[in-house]
Amino acid sequence: MMRFRDFDWLLIGVALLIAVIGVAEIHNATIGSKFASVWVRQIYYLVAGVLLLVVMSQIDYKLILESSPWLYVISVAGLIGVLVVGKAIFHSRRWIPVAGAHLQVSEFVKLVIIVVVARFCGEARLNLAWRDVLCVSALVAVPAGLVLLEPDLGTALTYIPVAVVGLWLGGLRWRQLGWLTLAAALMLPVAWHGLHPYQKARLEGFMQPQSDPLGSGYQVLQSKIAVGAGGVWGQGMAQGSQTRGEFLPVPHTDFIFAAFSEEYGFVGALVLLGLYLLLLMRLIQNAQLAPDRSAGMVVMGVVAVLAFHVLVNVGMVVGLMPVAGIPLPLMSSGGSSLLFTFAALGLVMNIRMARFVN
C-alpha cells in the first residue's frame, strides 16, 4: 500500500531539484542549437521517472530479491538480444525501440546487477571465500562484457563499482582485496589491447591533451575552458560563451556540468556538488537503516553507481578523468539514465518503507 508519509521526502526533494536544474540547464545550453527542443523531452522523461519511482516503491523488494536470478537471466538474454537486433545508433548497439523511444537496456541491467550482487553478498557469510569472490566477479563480468561488445565502455565500467562495493561490504578481506587489485593491474595491458581505437585515443588524449587537440583532448580542453571561464560567480544564466558558441561539445549530455559551471561559476558548481553529496549521504543513511543486510546492500549498490557516475563525469569535466561517455545522473539529457535513477530511488523508497512494516 502507498504510504507517502513514509517516503524519504528529503531524498526525493533533492533528486527532483537536481533534475529540474538539469532540465533548465539543458534548455539554456541548447538555445539556438539543433538540440533546442531536447529539454521538453527531458520533462516527459522526468514525469515518467517519477511515476516509475512510485511504481517501484510499491513492489516488495523481497520479491525482487527472490526473483533476482530470473531477472539476471532475462537481462543477459536482453543484452544478447540488443547485440543481435539492436538498432545501430552512434555506432553502438545499445538501444531497443520501446513505445517510440529508444531504451538503453544496459541502464536497466544496472538495477538487476545491483539486486543480484546485493542478494549474493547479503546472504554470504562475512568471511567471503575465494569462490564467492569469483562468483560475484563473474556475475558482473558477463553483462559487463556484453555491454562492452555493444560497444559501450562507459556503462560497462559502471557495473564494476557495484561489484567492488558489494564485495567490500560483504566482508572482503584485505588480503583478497590486495590480490584483486594486483589482478586488475595485470589485466590492464590486456584491456588496453581490447579497447577500440577511439577509446585508446580518449585515454591518450587524457594523458597528453596536446597530442590530439581535435578529438577528446579538444573536448576536455573546451570543457576546462568553460569551467574556468565561469570564475567565482559564473557568466550568468544562458550567458556562457563556450556553451552558446558551441565550443563545448554536447553541453546537454556528458558535459552538462561544464555548461552549468560556466554559467554559475565556482559557487554554483559547489552548490550542485553539495546537492549530489547530500543525495548520496542520505542514501547511505537509508542503507544503514535498512531492515536487513541484503536490503542495505541494494541501497549501497545504488550509491556505488550514482557516486561513480558523479565522480567520473565531473572528474572528466574538470580534466581529472579521461572521457568515458558516462553521463551525470539526473542532469544529463537522456531518458534511460533518468528512468534508471528514479527506478533505483523507488527501490530505495521501497526498502525504507519496509523498515516501518516490521
Next chain:
Amino acid sequence: MEIVDRNDRIPAGRMAVVQYGIVLGFIVLGLGLWQLQILQARKYAALAEQNRVRMEPIPAPRGKIYDARGRLLVDNYPSFSAYLQRDGSHDWRADLPLIASGLQLALPDLEAQVAKFRGSPAYQPIPIKSDITESDEEFIAAHRDQFPELEAIMASRRLYPKNGFAASLIGYVGEPTARQLDSGQYRPGAVVGKSGLEQYYNQQLMGVDGERRVLVNSHGRVVGTLLDQAPVPGKDLHLTLDENLQMAAELAIGDRPGAVVALDPRTGGVLALVSRPTFDPNLFAQGLSSAQWQQWSNNPEHPLLDKAIQAQLAPGSVFKLVLSVAGLQENIAETKKVDCTGVFYYYGHPYHCWIAATGGEHGVLGIQQAITQSCDIYFYTLGTEMGIDTIDKYAFALGLGRATGIDLPGEASGLVPTPQWKEAHYHLPWYKGETVSVAIGQGPVTVTPVQLARMVGGIASGGHFPRPHVDADATNTAGFDFPLTQTTVDTITAGMQGVVNPGGTAASAHLQGVDFGGKTGTAQTISNAKLRTITGSHSQYVDNAWFVGVWPLKNPEISVCVLFQRGAEGPLAARIASQVIKAFYQEQTAAPSTGEAQRRLGVSGRQAGASTSGTGGEAALGPVPGK
C-alpha cells in the same frame, strides 16, 4: 575491523569507508573546480575570449596617384585574400594539407608562408593567398565548419598602368619585410611601398587599417560584432608629372637602355621620368613569381633600378657646361680664343680632340662655338688654366656631387673628384693630367640624369636650382640659388642653341620653329687604355650618349636630360630629348589643352599606358647618321 552485526546489518566500519571514500572524491572534485575557476580563472577566461572573438583587419584603401592634370595614374581594385586565424583552440596546423589542396597551393609553399609570420602575434590573421578566385571563395564558404580558421578578407589591390608606364617612378608595393613584421610596424598582409613613390610616400598612401572584432561560434560563423572601426583611407598623391609628356618620353626612348628626366626649371617639378629597361609593377601587386624576380634581379641592365636618379655615370662633354660657367663667371672664357689642331699637349703628353678621329680640326674658336662644336681642345685649355679646384667649386655650385633631394628613395649623389677625395681614397696626390680628363667629363667624375636635368635648367634660368620633386604638394622645394651673370647665361644658351642647328653636334635633333638648345655628351664607360687590354667583343663598352636641353632658351619652362646607354654618341640622345621637348611645346602652345578640358568636364584622362615596344620612337628617330 570485522564487527559481527547481530541485527544482520552491514558492518558500520565498512560503510564508513565507503562514505569517506565518496566524501574524499567530492573534495577532490571541489579542488579541481577551485583550480580551474579560482586559481586559473583568468587564463581560461582569456582562452574562452580567444575562442569567440575574432579580429579581422579592414585594410585601408591605398591612396590613388594622379598626374598634374588630375588624370588617374594608379588605381585600386577590390580583391579577396584568404587569411588564416591562428588563435583559438582549433588545430589549424593539422588542416594545412587539406587547405593547401582546397586553395590549390603547394603544401611546402603554404607552410613556408605560414612560417614567415611566426614572429607575429597569434591574434593577427595571416595572409595565405591573395587575389583568390571565385572557386577559392566557395571553398572557404563551404568549409566553415571544417576550417573555422580560414576566412576571406577584402583588400584593395594596386592597379598600375600597363606595360610598365612610369613604373620606375611610381614603384611597386609588396609584403612587409620580416623585420618590419617582427617590429610590429605592419600587420601580416599589409601592403607596403617597396620602391619609387610608393615607398617614399608610403605613410601618406597607406592610411590606417580599420579593425572588426566579431563574435564567432565554433563553426566560425559570426554571431555578433564587438567593434567595427572603419579604416582611414590613404591620402591621394597628386604629381607634377604630365601623363602626356611621360608618354612622349616613354615612346621616345623606346626600348633603349637609359633614362629620361624632364623638369620644370621654375619649380623643380618633375614633368616626366623614365628609366629603361623597366618592369611591370602589376606583377608585384599580384604576387610576383620567384622566377620573374630572379629574371629581374639577374638582368645586367637592372630593370628594378631607377636610372634617372640612381645611375652614376661619367657625363662626358655635358660637363663642358660646368667648365663654361666657371670660365665665364671667372671672366676667363668670355674673350678666350683657342686654336684647335686636333691635339693638345700637356706636360709633353698629347690629348686629342674628338674631331681628330675624323681627320679634321676645329680651328680657332671662342667659348660659344666651343660649346656648339664640343671642342675638346678648348676645354682642355680652359680647364688646365683654371685648375681642378675652380672646376670643383663650380661643379658643386651647380648641384653636382650631391643628391638633389628629389622625393624618391635611393637617390645617388654622383662624384665630383677633388684632390682631397683622391688623397682620402687612394692615398695619392692629384695629377695635373687628371684635370684634363675631368675638363671633358671623363675620369672619376660621375653624375645622375636628374642632376644634369636640374643643372642645365638652372644655368639657363640664371642660377635658380629648385629641389626636384614629383609630389605637387611637396614643401621646401626652393632648393638653392647660384646667381650667374647675364653674359654667362646668354653665351651658354647661344652655344646650346647652336648644338641643335647646322654646325652643331646634334644638328639632326633640330626642331623647326622651336627655340630649344642643349648639349651633347659622349662618355666612355671604360678608359681607352683599359679597352685595349680587352680582347673580343667591345659592345658592352660602347660609349654612353647624353643630352641635356632646355626650352625656351630664355626663362626655360622645361629642362630635359636623356641618357642613352651604349648609344655611342650624343646626337642619338639629343633626338630622344627633342621628341620630349616637341611634345611639351605642342602641349603648351595648343590652348586649351585637351587634358585641361577633360578635367573640367570631369572625364578621366586615364589611358592604358604607353607601349614600350619602341617602334614609335624608332620611327621618329629615323636612320642614325655618322658624325
